[in-house]
Amino acid sequence: MNPITPIINGMAITLKHMFMKPVTLQYPTERPKVAARFRGLHALNMYHDKAKCVACYLCPTVCPAKCITVEAAEDANHDKYASVYEIDMLRCIFCGYCVEACPVDAVKMTETFELANYHRQDFIYSKERLLEKQ
Amino acid sequence: MGIEILGLPMMYYIAMVAKVLVAFVFVLLTVAYATYAERKIIGHMQVRLGPMRTGWHGLLQPIADGVKLFFKEEIIPSQASTFAFLVAPLIALIPAFITFAVIPFGGVIEIAGYKIPLQIAAYYDTTARQVFDVNVGVLYILAMSSLGVYGIVLAGWASNSKYSLMGGLRASAQMISYELAAGLSIIAVFMLSGTLSLTKIVELQSGMGGFEWYLFKQPLAAFMFFICSLAEINRTPFDLPEAETELVSGFCTEYSSMKYAMFFMAEYANMVTVCALTVTLFLGGWNGPMAVAVPILGPVYFIAKVYFLMFVCMWIRATLPRYRYDQLMHLGWKVFIPVALVNIVVTGIIGYFIN
Numbered sequence: 001m002n003p004i005t006p007i008i009n010g011m012a013i014t015l016k017h018m019f020m021k022p023v024t025l026q027y028p029t030e031r032p033k034v035a036a037r038f039r040g041l042h043a044l045n046m047y048h049d050k051a052k053c054v055a056c057y058l059c060p061t062v063c064p065a066k067c068i069t070v071e072a073a074e075d076a077n078h079d080k081y082a083s084v085y086e087i088d089m090l091r092c093i094f095c096g097y098c099v100e101a102c103p104v105d106a107v108k109m110t111e112t113f114e115l116a117n118y119h120r121q122d123f124i125y126s127k128e129r130l131l132e133k134q
Numbered sequence: 135m136g137i138e139i140l141g142l143p144m145m146y147y148i149a150m151v152a153k154v155l156v157a158f159v160f161v162l163l164t165v166a167y168a169t170y171a172e173r174k175i176i177g178h179m180q181v182r183l184g185p186m187r188t189g190w191h192g193l194l195q196p197i198a199d200g201v202k203l204f205f206k207e208e209i210i211p212s213q214a215s216t217f218a219f220l221v222a223p224l225i226a227l228i229p230a231f232i233t234f235a236v237i238p239f240g241g242v243i244e245i246a247g248y249k250i251p252l253q254i255a256a257y258y259d260t261t262a263r264q265v266f267d268v269n270v271g272v273l274y275i276l277a278m279s280s281l282g283v284y285g286i287v288l289a290g291w292a293s294n295s296k297y298s299l300m301g302g303l304r305a306s307a308q309m310i311s312y313e314l315a316a317g318l319s320i321i322a323v324f325m326l327s328g329t330l331s332l333t334k335i336v337e338l339q340s341g342m343g344g345f346e347w348y349l350f351k352q353p354l355a356a357f358m359f360f361i362c363s364l365a366e367i368n369r370t371p372f373d374l375p376e377a378e379t380e381l382v383s384g385f386c387t388e389y390s391s392m393k394y395a396m397f398f399m400a401e402y403a404n405m406v407t408v409c410a411l412t413v414t415l416f417l418g419g420w421n422g423p424m425a426v427a428v429p430i431l432g433p434v435y436f437i438a439k440v441y442f443l444m445f446v447c448m449w450i451r452a453t454l455p456r457y458r459y460d461q462l463m464h465l466g467w468k469v470f471i472p473v474a475l476v477n478i479v480v481t482g483i484i485g486y487f488i489n
Binding site: 007 | 182186450
């Protein structure tokens with residue numbers, strides 16, 4: 001086998017690639033288009049200015065990473081609601097089971113993927129912070 | 135103009151200093167921007183963008199790199215031989231730059247009635263009406279390029295680290311074996327030119343609109359010389375002394391800050407020199423259309439050719455993986471040296487029958 005032609009073929013390929021459009025995304029200035037069903041940061045859905053969540057405990061039960069903490073309470077109308085709803089983003093594996101399990105469509109996943117923080121406690125998202133991300 | 139020092143007019147010294155400065159600054163700038171060009175070209179060949187952040191399309195990247203390296207901490211390993219460790223980058227860098235002294239980068243230009251050949255180590259004699267340069271120019275270049283290996287070997291040995299030593303050993307073995315093949319392939323050129331002076335070699339290639347280039351008379355020698363030179367200056371695919379995947383960073387593992395930058399500069403300066411030498415020996419030097427009539431075009435053609443060859447170096451780097459050590463030695467000793475010897479014999483026989 002002659003050793004020259006493969007080298008020439010390789011050089012032709014690299015030259016061809018030089019004139020292709022680069023695939024690089026200039027990240028902080030250019031934003032990636034996330035898919036429609038992307039599983040990013042959670043958010044709690046609202047209904048009449050209140051969280052839809054009825055504190056049924058299905059999401060902490062189904063959660064494989066055990067990152068959801070829910071505490072139920074009773075409001076003025078004697079309805080069950082979640083007085084505490086926390087998600088630990090350091091444990092969450094973004095599997096989306098909580099969204100699937102929810103019987104009242106109270107929890108969803110947004111397109112937010114930039115979840116870096118400076119302190120460990122900042123990774124624990126409280127109910128207020130999850131509601132803000134509507 | 136009237137003053138003479140050592141029998142040479144004042145203008146000679148002024149022109150000499152100017153030429154040295156221009157050539158040195160040119161090589162330094164080329165070295166700085168070759169790093170940028172390499173990153174850009176290889177980036178685009180890999181369908182990436184390369185540096186984009188510092189300045190417009192990353193144009194200030196080499197300056198940013200330089201400033202960063204300049205302010206980095208200088209680390210000398212406690213077990214290193216300090217003097218040799220400090221001197222090694224200089225020994226690598228200086229031969230890379232002084233080789234440029236004999237390379238003609240243009241024809242003869244006339245300033246205020248004084249004729250200046252565009253080659254650092256050259257002098258235009260008004261009575262003989264011709265350029266005198268170093269008549270063993272190519273030997274000088276071969277000597278300087280073999281000096282470069284000392285810097286690398288010394289760096290490897292003085293660092294007192296096994297990776298550096300391996301890098302240094304590989305560098306010496308590789309450079310010595312490929313120098314032979316490179317030297318033998320140049321001999322075929324001398325057999326045609328009959329002179330070692332680079333100015334004369336360039337003049338001999340001036341005719342026939344580029345078809346007098348030794349590239350067309352000695353294609354095999356040109357090809358082999360370029361490949362062997364790549365091996366001699368440790369460019370990919372022959373970058374075994376650095377071999378990042380095996381030897382961390384080879385001979386410059388223990389080096390930091392400006393000393394590391396010096397090795398880097400030496401590598402790129404060597405690349406410029408090797409490309410300039412290949413242009414001079416095989417691609418007609420500064421010759422090109424109208425180069426004699428319009429002297430300023432000479433350096434333009436020369437630079438264009440050198441930059442094209444540097445692009446080829448980067449192109450090769452983007453394409454080929456590194457040679458294995460035994461394959462490298464096999465290629466040097468069992469392929470290039472015999473082929474170069476046969477090339478000399480064939481050139482001799484053909485030359486004998488033509489004359």
